Amino acid sequence: SRVELEEMVLKELEENPALEEGASEETTENAEQLRPEVPAGPPEEVPELVVNREVSTVEKIGTLDWQEYLDTHANAIHGPLSAEAISDDSDSPPSWENSLTKKTTLEDHLVWQLRLSKITEKESSIGLYIIQNLDENGYLGVSLEEICSATGSMPEEAEAVLKRIQFFDPVGVAARDLRECLLIQLENLQLSGSLAARIVADHLTFLESKRYEKLAKDLNVSIDEIAQAAHVIASLEPKPSRGYEQDEVRTVLPDVFVEKVGDEYLIYLNDDGVPRLRVSSLYRRMAGQEGAAEEQARQYLQEKVRAATWLIKSIQQRQQTLFRVTQSIFKFQQEFLEHGVSHLKPMVLRDVAEDIHMHESTVSRATANKYVHTPQGLFELKFFFQSGLKTGNGEDVASESVKDKIRTIIAAEDPRKPYSDQHIASMLSTDSITIARRTVAKYREAMGILPSSKRRQPLLRR
Known part of the structure; x- marks a missing residue:
């Protein structure tokens, strides 16, 4: 989540002297480097790999040519990253999100x-x-x-x-x-x-x-x-x-905002409180200079520059993926933005994955523990992935939309004569929603609503 990102960045700023706060002098005009624009075309899939820090025997085999590494990524450190630049480093540590505790x-x-x-x-x-x-x-x-x-x-x-x-x-x-x-x-x-x-x-x-x-x-x-x-x-x-x-319960803050401006819906990533980062030019020069310091000290500098580079790249990758996934979700769910939960459409991970040319697991990671603030309220991104039911006219309706209709029906019932699950199923059929009594019962229980026998209120005598 955004809160976890902020915490990690602040921690890295404290512990890594090669990481600095502020826009790069070389790319001042790109002050919005962590607010990616919509990519011109679908980037290649970027596999998010998780390094096993316990398999030390494997990690010790071979070392990178550090100067080559710096030469390859010197520009990427200070400027917006392409998908190719992100995916080109097979030796990078895992995405920072994989090191955070999930809720x-x-x-x-x-x-x-x-x-x-x-x-x-x-x-x-x-x-x-x-x-x-x-x-x-x-x-x-x-x-x-x-x-x-x-x-x-x-x-x-x-x-x-x-x-x-x-x-x-x-x-x-x-x-x-x-x-x-x-x-x-x-x-x-x-x-x-x-x-x-x-x-x-x-x-x-x-x-x-x-x-x-x-x-x-x-x-x-x-x-x-x-x-x-x-x-x-x-x-x-x-x-x-x-x-x-x-993990312990934390205050939920949106990772993404969706706002209506005129006739369009605009998407903004919430990076408030997350410092803009750059690699220290001094540390970068010192790490690349032969004989500038004791070998042990130079290795320390190289490791710190490498860690700072990885963090900046990981944040850029995270922001780009989150933006594209959110954009795709609301391309499918625009009626929700206009009319609310009752107009949700069935949607699965595959729909978004195919739309933005990414793997389903990448979409799943991008939406895990992420929240979006919309004109209809604050929702977890996973909320928009819904199974569906067939309507009488052959269209699909999202399960959450059906739950919302059931909730509305029960809220309007006479408390002295509450509707049975079968009666609710019959009422939904008038909206061309074909649903079994047991499915109504399952949805009702999932919403924490009691059965009709326990919702009935006695008639008060005067």
């Missing part, structure tokens, strides 16, 4: 994605059982046979649902072991046939034991190729549940 559990996050999936009721039941049986690291804690026994499903049915969940965000969740977890993430990055995948599949212990020369010989590749593959493996997340523990 939803992993189970909540997965169930939300499951409900947005186009699956049958039985597949949903299988999926819920899988999600509810993950261990503390996000791995599957039951066997395929146990899933089949508990859900009355065939092995191929359970395996298909499991495979779908494993590609939810975070990718690799519900894997049965570390090897499968990493292979799933590599498949998601379209690296199934890569050297990294071969190492994970059959030779992961060689990395753990630092037998790099033996590994290179067995695979008939060079040490440099092993080093590159090791960097890829190090960027994967071995614990999918990382960062999804419950």
Whole structure:
């Protein structure tokens, strides 16, 4: 969220002397560098990788050519970043958002994605059982046979649902072991046939034991190729549940504003309180000078400049993605902006992902714990992803829109003769909404509304 971003930036400003507050002298005219304009075209997908800080043996293999790194990114440090500039650094640490504590559990996050999936009721039941049986690291804690026994499903049915969940965000969740977890993430990055995948599949212990020369010989590749593959493996997340523990309740502040100006709706990112950042030119020069200081001191400077560069790039990537996702959401949900919840349309992650040419998991991350202030009030971005029901004329209506109609019907009922769920279903049919009594009951319970027998108020005697 925006609050977490502000906290992290302030913390980094305190701890990293190479990071400074203020616009770059070279790009004063670009003072709005953290308020990205609408991109001219769809940028390439940027995989957000999570570095495993516990696999120290992998991280120690090979080092970057620091001067080349500085030369490559010197301009990017001080100016607006393109999608290509963001995605060009395979050795960067993970997106800063992946290091923050989320305010939803992993189970909540997965169930939300499951409900947005186009699956049958039985597949949903299988999926819920899988999600509810993950261990503390996000791995599957039951066997395929146990899933089949508990859900009355065939092995191929359970395996298909499991495979779908494993590609939810975070990718690799519900894997049965570390090897499968990493292979799933590599498949998601379209690296199934890569050297990294071969190492994970059959030779992961060689990395753990630092037998790099033996590994290179067995695979008939060079040490440099092993080093590159090791960097890829190090960027994967071995614990999918990382960062999804419950956190304390915080004040909700909008990350995005949507305002109507004339006949148009404009989108603004809320970066109030978030300082504009630049890399210290002094530290950047000192880090790149040979013999300017003791080697240990120079390595310290290089690390600080690298960390500052990464933070600026990560914030730019975060802002660009959030802007594009929000813009796409309200392209689909413009009637909501005009008329409110009753005019919500069914929408799933895939709709937005295809619209802006990004992966569904990227859209999911971009909307997690983000809030938008609209003319209709403050809403979590996830709120706008709704399953739907068919109407009599063949159109779809969002589930939240149906809930709003049920809420309105109950609010207008005679408290002495409250409507039954069946009667409410019949009333909705007059609006061409075909809905079963049990679905009305499910929606009513989700809104915390009592059944008719408990809503009835006795007639007062005089």
